[in-house]
Amino acid sequence: MTANVLAGLLLPFAGTTLGAACVFFLKNELKAGLQKSLLGFASGVMVAASVWSLLIPAMEMSEKMGRLAFLPALIGLLFGFGFLLLMDTLIPHLHLDSEKAEGISCGLPKTMKLLLAVTLHNIPEGMAVGVVFAGMLSGQTQITVAGALALSLGIAIQNFPEGAVISLPLRSSDNMSRMRAFVYGMLSGIVEPIGAVITILLSQFVTPLLPYLLAFAAGAMLYVVVEELIPEASVGDHSNLGTIGFAAGFALMMVLDVALG
Numbered sequence: 001m002t003a004n005v006l007a008g009l010l011l012p013f014a015g016t017t018l019g020a021a022c023v024f025f026l027k028n029e030l031k032a033g034l035q036k037s038l039l040g041f042a043s044g045v046m047v048a049a050s051v052w053s054l055l056i057p058a059m060e061m062s063e064k065m066g067r068l069a070f071l072p073a074l075i076g077l078l079f080g081f082g083f084l085l086l087m088d089t090l091i092p093h094l095h096l097d098s099e100k101a102e103g104i105s106c107g108l109p110k111t112m113k114l115l116l117a118v119t120l121h122n123i124p125e126g127m128a129v130g131v132v133f134a135g136m137l138s139g140q141t142q143i144t145v146a147g148a149l150a151l152s153l154g155i156a157i158q159n160f161p162e163g164a165v166i167s168l169p170l171r172s173s174d175n176m177s178r179m180r181a182f183v184y185g186m187l188s189g190i191v192e193p194i195g196a197v198i199t200i201l202l203s204q205f206v207t208p209l210l211p212y213l214l215a216f217a218a219g220a221m222l223y224v225v226v227e228e229l230i231p232e233a234s235v236g237d238h239s240n241l242g243t244i245g246f247a248a249g250f251a252l253m254m255v256l257d258v259a260l261g
Contacts, residue, residue: 004145004148004149005133005136005137005200007149007152008129008133008148008149008151008152009129009130009133009152009193009196009197010193011149011152011153011155011156012122012125012126012129012152012155012156012159012189012192012193013159013189013190013192013193014156015155015156015157015158015159015160015162015163015189016122016159016160016162016163016185016186016188016189016192017163017185017186017189018160018163019159019160019161019162019163019164019165019166019167019185020163020164020166020167020181020182020183020184020185020186020188020189021163021167021182022163022164022167022168023164023167023168023170023171023178023181023182023185024178024182026164026168032236032237032238033238033241034241035161035165036232036233036234036238036239036241036242036245037241037242037244037245038161038162038165038245039161039229039230039232039233039242039245040229040230040233040241040242040243040244040245040246040247040248040249041158041161041245041246041248041249042158042161042162042229042245042249043225043229043230043233043242043245043246043249044245044246044247044248044249044250044251044252044253045154045155045157045158045249045250045252045253046125046155046158046221046222046224046225046229046249047221047222047225047246047250048154048249048250048251048252048253048254048257049128049151049154049155049221049253049257050128050217050218050221050222051218052253052254052257052258053128053132053147053150053151053154053257054128054131054132054214054215054217054218054221055073055077055214055215055218057132057135057143057211057214058072058073058076058210058211058212058214058215058218059072059073059211061135061210061211061214062211072211072212072215073211073214073215073218074215075212075215076211076212076213076214076215076216076218076219077215077216077218077219077222078219079212079216079219080124080215080216080217080218080219080220080221080222080223081219081220081222081223082219083216083219083220084120084123084124084219084220084223084224084227085223087120087123088102088103088120088223088227089102089103090103090104091103091104091116091120092104092105092106092108092113092116093113093114093116093117093119093120094110094113094114094116094117101113103116111170111176111184114166114169114170115166115184115187115188118162118166118188118189119188119191120224121162121224121228121229122159122188122189122191122192122195123191123195123220124217124220124221124223124224125155125159125192125195125221126191126192126193126194126195126196126199127195127196127199127213127216127217127220128151128155128217128218128220128221129148129151129152129155129192129196129199130195130196130197130198130199130200130203131199131200131203131210131213131214131216131217132147132148132151132214133148133196133200134199134200134203134210134213135148135203135210135214136148137200138203138207138210146260147257147260149260150256150257150259150260151257153256154252154253154256154257155192157252158249159189159192162188162189163185163186163188163189164185166184166185166188167181167182167184167185167186168181170184170185199213230242230246233245233246
């Protein structure tokens with residue numbers, strides 16, 4: 001595994017870890033307005049990444065299909081939505097600022113359900129990074145090293161506030177020690193490099209399916225944005241901060257992908 005691939009796989013996890021480390025420097029949870037801005041920012045990054053890093057390359061790889069070049073992207077996109085919908089329905093999880101758990105009813109503690117909620121978000125991000133690097137390793141000219149690293153960097157940037165949004169509430173509401181809250185926040189992102197490696201290993205045997213896999217990751221990411229991130233950023237007061245954050249995240253990811261890709 002090359003240094004570029006290793007760096008790309010670990011960047012998102014590093015972003016989550018650095019965000020979780022905020023628990024050592026901040027006493028309280030992030031203010032509601034800042035949380036909305038960061039949620040909007042994460043949404044913008046994920047939507048832009050889905051379009052420029054995943055869906056467009058998927059259609060470019062399928063150009064030989066002529067007018068039906070959109071078909072693999074369409075099929076993968078819908079399956080990605082369906083997969084996350086199934087996971088959202090089955091996996092027991094609890095979102096921040098919510099008292100009602102989702103998924104199958106079980107006796108898991110609140111802390112574990114909060115971690116599962118973030119893990120659910122991180123699954124498609126790990127898949128996205130994995131499939132993009134798999135495409136780059138397979139020699140697909142539509143995906144460059146710089147473009148793959150741009151996607152990893154964009155996800156790492158949006159993972160930074162996500163790590164903080166997990167560790168700080170755990171510290172303040174559950175009276176955890178700073179170290180334990182940090183570890184929980186950090187572990188919420190471990191699924192990303194694991195998912196990325198698994199995706200790379202699997203995709204090496206199904207190279208013709210890369211367009212479908214790229215679009216699948218895009219659909220899964222967009223499901224998270226539409227189902228959870230945007231509603232959380234829009235509810236209550238100061239929803240305009242979430243909108244501004246979305247614009248900033250979308251613009252940053254678009255610039256990164258086009259400039260580095």
